Amino acid sequence: MMDMAKYLARKELVSTGLTHFDDHPESYRAWKSAFSNTIKGLDLTASEQLDLLSKWLGKESSAYVKRLRAVRIYNPNTALKMVWDRLDECYGTPEVIESALFRKLDSFPKITNKDNYRLRDLGDQLMELLSAKEDGYLPGLAYLDTARGIKPIMEKLPYNLQEKWITQGSKYKDNKVGYPPFSFFTSFIYYQAKTRNDPSFALSGSSPVTEKPISRHTNLRTPVSVHTTKVVSDAPQNDPDPREDISKHCPIHKKPHPLKKCRGFRLKTIEERKTYLKDQGVCFKCCASTSHLARDCKVVLKCDECNSDKHITALHPGPPQLSTKASSPRTGDGGEPEKEDTTREPVASPLCTEVCGNCARSKSCSKICLVKVYPKECPQQAIKMYAMLDDQSNKSLARSEFFNLFGIEVGSYPYTLKTCAGLAATSGRRANGYQIEAVNGEFSLVLPTLIECDDLPDNRDEIPTPEAALHHPHLKSLASKILPLDNDAKILLLLGRDILQVHKVRQQINGPGDAPFAQRLDLGWVLVDDVCLGKVHKPIVHCYKTNILEDGRPSLFRPCMSHIHLNSSQLKGLSHSCRSTTMDDDSLGNTVFARTADDDKRAFSIEDEQFLQIMGDEVFQDECNSWVAPLPFRAPRPPLPNNREQAMTRLFSLLRTLERKPRMKDQFIAFMHKIFDNNHAEPAPPLPKGKEC
Incomplete structure (x- = not known):
C-alpha cells in the first residue's frame, strides 16, 4: 500500500504539484x-529529480540541466548536485x-x-522589497534606508505626493533625528495607494482609470516604397473577451470579423483550434456562439474546401487554401474586413539586385559581407555566412x-509577405538572442529578431571579391x-x-x-555597381554535335549504342526455334493467359504464409493433452x-468499477476462483532484473 501511495503521489505531482520557474x-x-x-x-x-527539474524549470534555466x-x-x-549548484x-546568490x-x-x-x-x-x-530586506539574506538592500536609495523611487511619484513625502519625512527627522527608513517610506506609499483606490472616496462619475499617454503618431503609418516587403503578424495579440459577440467581433484580434472567418x-492546427473553442466555451459546430453547445446547435454544416457536411470551413483539417494576390499591397488583415490598425509592425523583405541576361553575364557587386554569427553566450558555436545589407527592408530575414x-x-508564426509583385500569405520561425561579428573580430552587435524566409536572393556573383577591385x-x-570568396x-x-x-x-x-x-x-568593405571593364562581356558559344541514325535521319541526340541488328533469314530461324521450345516446355509464355478455377481467389501474402509455416511446424500437444502454440512474432522479433x-x-479502473457494483464483484470473484481451480491460470515466474517483461 505504501508503494501504491507513493506511485499515486508521484503521478499527481507531475500534473498539479509544481509550478514553472520563470527564470527570475x-x-x-x-x-x-x-x-x-x-x-x-x-x-x-536523482534521475527522476533531474527529469522534474527539466520539466518545471524555465527555458533558460532548463538548458543548464540538459x-x-x-x-x-x-x-x-553528481549531475543533480552540479545542477543545484549552478x-x-x-x-540564488x-x-x-x-x-x-x-x-x-x-x-x-x-x-x-x-x-x-x-x-x-x-x-x-x-512591500516585496521590504520583506526581502527584513529577511536578512540580502544585505545589499540596506541601501534603501538611505536618502540616495529612496530618492529615485520618490521621483517616480506625482508632484503632490512628492510634496507630501517631503513634509512627512521632515517631521520624522525632527522627532527621530535621522532620515526616515525604507519601512517608513513603504508605509507612506502603501497608505496613499490604499486611500486613493478606496471606492468609498471616489468622486461621482469618475473612477481610478490608468492614464495612458497620448501619442502624436497614433494615426500615422510608416511610408512604404514599392520595393519594400511588409510582414504582418497574425498571431493573437490579446486574450479574448467572452462578453463580446464572436459572431461579429473576433476575440483573437479584437477586430470586426467573425471568429469562424x-x-x-x-x-x-486542428488540435489548437479545438482546444481554443473548448477553453472559451464556443460551440464546436458553428463556431459562432457561446450560449449553446454543439448538441443543441441547429446550423446546417458545409465546408467550402471539401464540401463536407460534418464540419464548417473553420474546422477543416490542415492549413487554409491561401493564394498570392498580385495586386497593390493593402493594409487590411488578409481576407478579413479591413479596419484601421495602428498597432501593426511593418516588416520588409529583400530587394533583388540581380541584373544579368541569359546569354552574357556581367559581374555586378552589391552590399554582401562575410560575417560570423553565434548565440550571444556561445561564441565557440560561430558559423561563417554571407549577409546581404538591404536598407529597403525594415526587418531582418x-x-x-x-x-x-x-x-x-x-x-511557425503566420505573416503576410508584400512585395512589388503582390501579396502572399506564409509562415516562418523566429530566432532571438544571436550575435553578429565581423570576420576580423573588430565589430560585433546583437542581431534583432530574425524571421524565416526562403525568398532571399542567392546570387553569389554579386559578392565583392579582391579581383573585382584590383582592375x-x-x-x-x-x-x-x-x-576572398569563401566557397563554404x-x-x-x-x-x-x-x-x-x-x-x-x-x-x-x-x-x-x-x-x-x-x-x-562596420562589417567590412563592399563594392557596389557593375565592375566589368568597358562594359563588354565575353560571349558564350555553344557547340552541338550532329549524329546520323541508322535510318539516315540526322539528330542532335546521342544514338543508343545498345541495339542488335538481325537480317531477315536470321530472324526467321530464331522465331522458329523460340516457338518450338515454348510449345515443348509448356513455359509461362504459353500458359500466361490460361484461365483456372482459382483466378478469383485471394492469394496469401508473404506474412500469411510465414504464419501458417510457424503454426504448422511448432504447434504440438503436451503430456497433459493440452495444445501448445507459439507466438507468431515477425522476424526479427521486436x-x-x-x-x-x-x-x-x-x-485500479477495475477495482473502482467492482466497488460501485457489488453484484458484479461477486460474479467476478467466483469466475476467477473457477479459473484458478481449473489451473487455467498460473503465477508468472520471476524474471531477472533487466529482462523484458
Whole structure:
C-alpha cells in the first residue's frame, strides 16, 4: 500500500504539484522551497529529480540541466548536485537577487496624478522589497534606508505626493533625528495607494482609470516604397473577451470579423483550434456562439474546401487554401474586413539586385559581407555566412538553413509577405538572442529578431571579391582589404533597417561617374555597381554535335549504342526455334493467359504464409493433452516494452468499477476462483532484473 501511495503521489505531482520557474532571480528561492517541499518524502531518484527539474524549470534555466546532465550521464547524483549548484549560482546568490530587484524597481514607470492603480502596484512592489530586506539574506538592500536609495523611487511619484513625502519625512527627522527608513517610506506609499483606490472616496462619475499617454503618431503609418516587403503578424495579440459577440467581433484580434472567418484562427492546427473553442466555451459546430453547445446547435454544416457536411470551413483539417494576390499591397488583415490598425509592425523583405541576361553575364557587386554569427553566450558555436545589407527592408530575414544549422526548433508564426509583385500569405520561425561579428573580430552587435524566409536572393556573383577591385585604379588599394570568396559560406542572412548600425557608411571611395564605388561599413568593405571593364562581356558559344541514325535521319541526340541488328533469314530461324521450345516446355509464355478455377481467389501474402509455416511446424500437444502454440512474432522479433504502468491503471479502473457494483464483484470473484481451480491460470515466474517483461 505504501508503494501504491507513493506511485499515486508521484503521478499527481507531475500534473498539479509544481509550478514553472520563470527564470527570475527574485522568485528563485520561493520556487526552490516549493519544489523541495513537494518532492520531500517521495524517495525520488536523482534521475527522476533531474527529469522534474527539466520539466518545471524555465527555458533558460532548463538548458543548464540538459548540459550538465549530458556531461554526467552515468552519474546522476553528481549531475543533480552540479545542477543545484549552478542554479544557486545563477539565480540564488544575494548579489543576483539584489540586482534583479533593483532593476525591476528602476524600470517602474513614472506615475501620474490619476494613475491610482499603478500607485498600488508600486506599493506592492515596495512591500516585496521590504520583506526581502527584513529577511536578512540580502544585505545589499540596506541601501534603501538611505536618502540616495529612496530618492529615485520618490521621483517616480506625482508632484503632490512628492510634496507630501517631503513634509512627512521632515517631521520624522525632527522627532527621530535621522532620515526616515525604507519601512517608513513603504508605509507612506502603501497608505496613499490604499486611500486613493478606496471606492468609498471616489468622486461621482469618475473612477481610478490608468492614464495612458497620448501619442502624436497614433494615426500615422510608416511610408512604404514599392520595393519594400511588409510582414504582418497574425498571431493573437490579446486574450479574448467572452462578453463580446464572436459572431461579429473576433476575440483573437479584437477586430470586426467573425471568429469562424478569422484567418489567424484558421492558421492554427486542428488540435489548437479545438482546444481554443473548448477553453472559451464556443460551440464546436458553428463556431459562432457561446450560449449553446454543439448538441443543441441547429446550423446546417458545409465546408467550402471539401464540401463536407460534418464540419464548417473553420474546422477543416490542415492549413487554409491561401493564394498570392498580385495586386497593390493593402493594409487590411488578409481576407478579413479591413479596419484601421495602428498597432501593426511593418516588416520588409529583400530587394533583388540581380541584373544579368541569359546569354552574357556581367559581374555586378552589391552590399554582401562575410560575417560570423553565434548565440550571444556561445561564441565557440560561430558559423561563417554571407549577409546581404538591404536598407529597403525594415526587418531582418534568414533562410531555413540558418535555423537548421543552429537547431532552432520553435513554432511557425503566420505573416503576410508584400512585395512589388503582390501579396502572399506564409509562415516562418523566429530566432532571438544571436550575435553578429565581423570576420576580423573588430565589430560585433546583437542581431534583432530574425524571421524565416526562403525568398532571399542567392546570387553569389554579386559578392565583392579582391579581383573585382584590383582592375579599377581608384579601388586598387582596397584589394587587400576585401576578403576572398569563401566557397563554404552561404548567403543566409538579410539585414534590414531594424539593425541600422550595420548600414552606416564610415568611409566612401567614389571614382569616376560611371565607375563602381566602395564603402567601408562596420562589417567590412563592399563594392557596389557593375565592375566589368568597358562594359563588354565575353560571349558564350555553344557547340552541338550532329549524329546520323541508322535510318539516315540526322539528330542532335546521342544514338543508343545498345541495339542488335538481325537480317531477315536470321530472324526467321530464331522465331522458329523460340516457338518450338515454348510449345515443348509448356513455359509461362504459353500458359500466361490460361484461365483456372482459382483466378478469383485471394492469394496469401508473404506474412500469411510465414504464419501458417510457424503454426504448422511448432504447434504440438503436451503430456497433459493440452495444445501448445507459439507466438507468431515477425522476424526479427521486436523487444516488448514494460507495460506495468498500463496494467496497474487498468487494475485500479477495475477495482473502482467492482466497488460501485457489488453484484458484479461477486460474479467476478467466483469466475476467477473457477479459473484458478481449473489451473487455467498460473503465477508468472520471476524474471531477472533487466529482462523484458
